[in-house]
Amino acid sequence: xxxxxxxxxxxxxxxxxxxxxxxxxxxxxxxxxxxxxxxxxxxxxxxxxxxxxxxxxxxxxxxxxxxxxxxxxxxxxxxxxxxxxxxxxxxxxxxxxxxxxxxxxxxxxxxxxxxxxxxxxxxxxxxxxxxxxxxxxxxxxxxxxxxxxxxxxxxxxxxxxxxxxxxxxxxxxxxxxxxxxxxxxxxxxxxxxxxxxxxxxxxxxxxxxxxxxxxxxxxxxxxxxxxxxxxxxxxxxxxxxxxxxxxxxxxxxxxxxxxxxxxxxxxxxxxxxxxxxxxxxxxxxxxxxxxxxxxxxxxxxxxxxxxxxxxxxxxxxxxxxxxxxxxxxxxxxxxxxxxxxxxxxxxxxxxxxxxxxxxxxxxxxxx
Numbered sequence: 007x008x009x010x011x012x013x014x015x016x017x018x019x020x021x022x023x024x025x026x027x028x029x030x031x032x033x034x035x036x037x038x039x040x041x042x043x044x045x046x047x048x049x050x051x052x053x054x055x056x057x058x059x060x061x062x063x064x065x066x067x068x069x070x071x072x073x074x075x076x077x078x079x080x081x082x083x084x085x086x087x088x089x090x091x092x093x094x095x096x097x098x099x100x101x102x103x104x105x106x107x108x109x110x111x112x113x114x115x116x117x118x119x120x121x122x123x124x125x126x127x128x129x130x131x132x133x134x135x136x137x138x139x140x141x142x143x144x145x146x147x148x149x150x151x152x153x154x155x156x157x158x159x160x161x162x163x164x165x166x167x168x169x170x171x172x173x174x175x176x177x178x179x180x181x182x183x184x185x186x187x188x189x190x191x192x193x194x195x196x197x198x199x200x201x202x203x204x205x206x207x208x209x210x211x212x213x214x215x216x217x218x219x220x221x222x223x224x225x226x227x228x229x230x231x232x233x234x235x236x237x238x239x240x241x242x243x244x245x246x247x248x249x250x251x252x253x254x255x256x257x258x259x260x261x262x263x264x265x266x267x268x269x270x271x272x273x274x275x276x277x278x279x280x281x282x283x284x285x286x287x288x289x290x291x292x293x294x295x296x297x298x299x300x301x302x303x304x305x306x307x308x309x310x311x312x313x314x315x316x317x318x319x320x321x322x323x324x325x326x327x328x329x330x331x332x333x334x335x336x337x338x339x340x341x342x343x344x345x346x347x348x349x350x351x352x353x354x355x356x357x358x359x360x361x362x363x364x365x366x367x368x369x370x371x372x373x
Contacts, residue, residue, distance in 0.1 A: 089140045096174070328361075
């Protein structure tokens with residue numbers, strides 16, 4: 007099998023030691039396994055800078071979208087209305103979830119290359135007192151932009167609304183003081199910045215906000231309150247859990263701590279990201295997002311104008327030399343994306359930049 011590293015926003019390249027954890031088959035009812043679940047939950051509280059008195063953690067089978075759908079369809083009750091803040095495909099996916107579930111909702115759309123304006127959100131909340139919840143993405147990997155959840159959450163909590171944050175591609179890679187901000191629900195996934203493998207999402211929730219969701223869920227399997235109530239007893243998941251993924255995640259959390267925690271990992275990600283941007287710009291490749299709002303997770307680059315090659319040619323060239331990149335997801339522009347999270351280090355940045363330079367020189371000489 008051909009091997010290569012993933013320059014994507016997740017799933018991402020994991021360590022061999024994380025992969026090896028999945029060689030063990032565990033029973034879901036076993037007390038040792040349930041303890042692993044409980045240890046993960048406590049560890050996630052520490053990473054979020056929250057205490058057990060006011061916050062709790064719920065692990066939910068499925069991808070990150072399952073976690074987002076669980077929160078939206080459990081917390082937004084029949085008499086509630088959610089304002090969805092969208093400046094990319096993942097904000098728009100929340101809109102799709104709300105539509106499918108029959109939630110009452112409004113949407114504030116912002117351009118993909120701009121962060122949502124907290125004052126505009128304040129105005130919307132002032133004009134519509136039926137809005138009870140606000141939901142937005144932190145790291146929008148459609149473009150690579152890092153939205154200002156601090157200012158938005160400040161406004162939302164001042165207006166006494168419930169705040170939901172999709173921190174899928176940022177939690178563990180960007181430090182988020184969840185309790186200080188007053189976020190009610192924050193959602194992420196096993197296969198992102200904590201550097202585990204796909205299989206479950208997790209929700210860090212204020213207990214009082216979570217308790218209000220009892221009996222409101224529109225789905226049996228995605229019922230956030232019922233999942234929490236069962237898991238909170240002794241670590242047992244309601245339905246079959248992704249045991250191998252859980253074991254891998256526990257190991258990944260250990261390795262995050264060994265690296266120096268979120269601050270050390272965040273520095274590595276930022277260093278990777280800024281170096282790729284700097285060296286790609288030297289090759290004439292410009293970023294879609296300005297430096298002020300560029301996140302450390304993934305970068306969208308404009309595809310070269312009048313390029314004598316396709317993305318597929320570039321992708322295969324780079325993949326054959328050990329790295330997989332991402333196609334663009336910005337609809338109005340020709341772009342491609344380079345992720346830099348996971349087991350990606352300076353030597354990988356050097357290798358990628360050398361490959362890209364070689365590719366562009368080959369194509370330009372052929373014109």
